[in-house]
Amino acid sequence: MKNVVVIGAGKIGATIADLLGATGDYRVVIADRSNEQLAAIKTSSTISTRRVDITDEAELAQVLNGAFAVLSAAPYDLTTRIAEAAAAQGVHYLDLTEDVASTRRVKELALTAKAALIPQCGLAPGFISIVAADLARDFDQLDSLKLRVGALPQYPSNALNYNLTWSTDGVINEYCEPCEAVVNGERVLVPAMEEREEFSLDGITYEAFNTSGGLGTLCDTLAGKVRTLNYRTIRYPGHCAIMKALLQDLRLSERRDVLKDIFENALPSTLQDVVVIFVTASGRLNGRLTQQTYANKVYSAVVGGVMRSAIQITTASGICAVLDLLAQGKLPQKGFVKQEDIGFDAFLANRFGRAYARPEDLGNAPGESHAARAA
Secondary structure, three states, X not given: OEEEEEEOOOXXXXXXHHHHHHHOOEXXXXXXXXXXXXXXXXXXXXXXXXEOOOOOHHHHHHHHOOOOEEEEOOOHHHHHHHHHHHHHHOXXXXXXXXXXXXXXXXXXXXXOOOOEEEOOOEOOOEHHHHHHHXXXXXXXXXXXXXXXXXXXXXXXXXXXXXXXXXXHHHHHHHHHOOEEEEEOOEEEEEOOOOOOEEEEEOOEEEEEEEOOOOOOOHHHHOOOOOOEXXXXXXXXXXXXXXXXXXXXXXXXXXXXXXXXXXXXXXXXXXXXXXXEEEEEEEEEEOOEEEEEEEEEXXXXXXXXXXXXXXXXXXXXXXXXXXXXXXXXOOOOXXXXXXXXXXXXXXXXXXOOHHHHOOHHHHOOOOOOXXXXXXX
């Protein structure tokens, strides 16, 4: 059994621990500074809890001592502390952050790290990058790559058409920070909440708009190889207009603590959600201008006897699959590892990655890429 530390005892951290602990292959310690959060964790022979102040370097180093890997499910502003501690101790590091600045720091640490540092292992960034890279690599000449993801309530019932399904800090951060993109072959920063569009999937109309961090490291990977590359968050129509009024007109982007308080006291959470994934690639394939699209919806479900939200399932399964591939020696054991370095088929074949599998994915021949299947 491999010893793993999960930092953060929230809904995602608890789900990660349950998934790993149930395999019998991992012994998990969940660390958090909140006694209340830790008390809610169901412990077992493979799952234990420990109170740790992440801002205390000595405490953090002590809990990481002897661990195979540390998985950060902590707020994005704490990820660099955890990455620095992992690099110092030679412990493999994985996180779920969408924060661009944090990932830059992890990349710097990886230059001299003795273990693997793998940020952005969740849904977006994370699985979305694996899908996008798989679609892109089969084109002779890639023209555009457009990534769209949203975690939405199945039954919206307020003006925002939204419920809290994920980290409030993370949502606010991606709504406020500049967004990386490639426009006309040039890497640029575009403002969040702009370039709104509408599209339909399965008869349902959605809107999508710029948010930060969803591209992960794709701008680096595809530099000079694509004319258009962008990421947008999916919501139900009407959400963007209200959020722009709050963030820009009322200037709550400058008072994020106030906005967080409003959200957490006015927007209920829900387990009845759906994750929508929509990726479109176009370019030259066998001399013809061709478009390939990946579309998927993941719903909340009972996992391990517990009802889990779709965002819990997709986020936790993503990072657990990457950890599993790392533990099996199928990923580099040292340095910076990008999500797009992980094969689509290898990810879906993993016991955790199967949470993303669509019916058509389950019957594919081994080694056959998604783009090839769609052609």
